[in-house]
Amino acid sequence: AQKVTQAQTEISVVEKEDVTLDCVYETRDTTYYLFWYKQPPSGELVFLIRRNSFDEQNEISGRYSWNFQKSTSSFNFTITASQVVDSAVYFCALSDPIGSSNTGKLIFGQGTTLQVKP
Amino acid sequence: EAGVTQSPTHLIKTRGQQATLRCSPISGHTSVYWYQQALGLGLQFLLWYDEGEERNRGNFPPRFSGRQFPNYSSELNVNALELEDSALYLCASSPGGAGEQFFGPGTRLTVL
Numbered sequence: 001a002q003k004v005t006q007a008q009t010e011i012s013v014v015e016k017e018d019v020t021l022d023c024v025y026e027t028r029d030t031t032y033y034l035f036w037y038k039q040p041p042s043g044e045l046v047f048l049i050r051r052n053s054f055d056e057q058n059e060i061s062g063r064y065s066w067n068f069q070k071s072t073s074s075f076n077f078t079i080t081a082s083q084v085v086d087s088a089v090y091f092c093a094l095s096d097p098i099g100s101s102n103t104g105k106l107i108f109g110q111g112t113t114l115q116v117k118p
Numbered sequence: 119e120a121g122v123t124q125s126p127t128h129l130i131k132t133r134g135q136q137a138t139l140r141c142s143p144i145s146g147h148t149s150v151y152w153y154q155q156a157l158g159l160g161l162q163f164l165l166w167y168d169e170g171e172e173r174n175r176g177n178f179p180p181r182f183s184g185r186q187f188p189n190y191s192s193e194l195n196v197n198a199l200e201l202e203d204s205a206l207y208l209c210a211s212s213p214g215g216a217g218e219q220f221f222g223p224g225t226r227l228t229v230l
Contacts, residue, residue, distance in 0.1 A: 033217065033218075035218060037221070042223065043206055043208075043223060043224045043226070044221055044222065044223040044224065045208060045210075045221035046221075047218050047219075047220055047221070050217065050218045091161065095217075103166070103173075103174045104149065104151060104163075104166030104168070104173055104174050105151075105163040105166065105174060105176065106151075106153075106161075106163065106219060107163075108160055108161040109160075110160050111160065
């Protein structure tokens with residue numbers, strides 16, 4: 001069965017610190033997508049990144065970076081020089097297989113609440 | 119480009135009533151998804167509609183139903199409301215049945 005685990009329930013850092021959010025997933029599929037979403041207090045889920053299972057290249061976007069390691073089934077997210085506006089709940093998610101057997105469903109982790117203090 | 123829109127923002131109902139939630143996808147997106155985010159239960163997949171057809175449903179009772187209209191907007195209906203149906207209902211859309219889903223702001227349903 002597919003599963004996403006975000007072991008860190010809450011993280012609190014001081015502004016300008018770097019912070020890494022962990023995500024570990026389980027799947028028997030060989031092709032799939034991984035995602036990170038941000039949910040600010042307003043409630044809307046904001047898409048951050050999508051990763052294909054066959055592309056293990058790390059990605060950097062401004063202060064955000066993602067480390068995908070298929071060997072350890074992990075897809076970790078690092079925020080460099082955190083800011084107060086980064087305070088939110090962050091969700092890691094796993095898709096069904098890419099292709100005809102896709103069910104449209106995303107499996108979400110329980111989320112990590114990040115609090116960045118000034 | 120307008121994002122996914124949902125209405126109403128908040129909905130208060132009493133137990134046993136019916137609730138109707140609406141969603142308009144991003145222009146050009148044919149797939150609409152519904153998720154429930156209940157306190158302590160995380161984000162749970164409810165339904166997936168694509169090209170007017172229900173493609174998949176999550177592990178929810180039949181009193182959760184919906185439909186997708188020819189303009190790809192969607193409606194989620196919850197009949198015989200129970201207290202535990204109180205949650206944030208999120209709608210998402212995508213160009214097809216795979217890849218990233220773009221979410222709306224949600225409808226917060228409170229059942230008294």
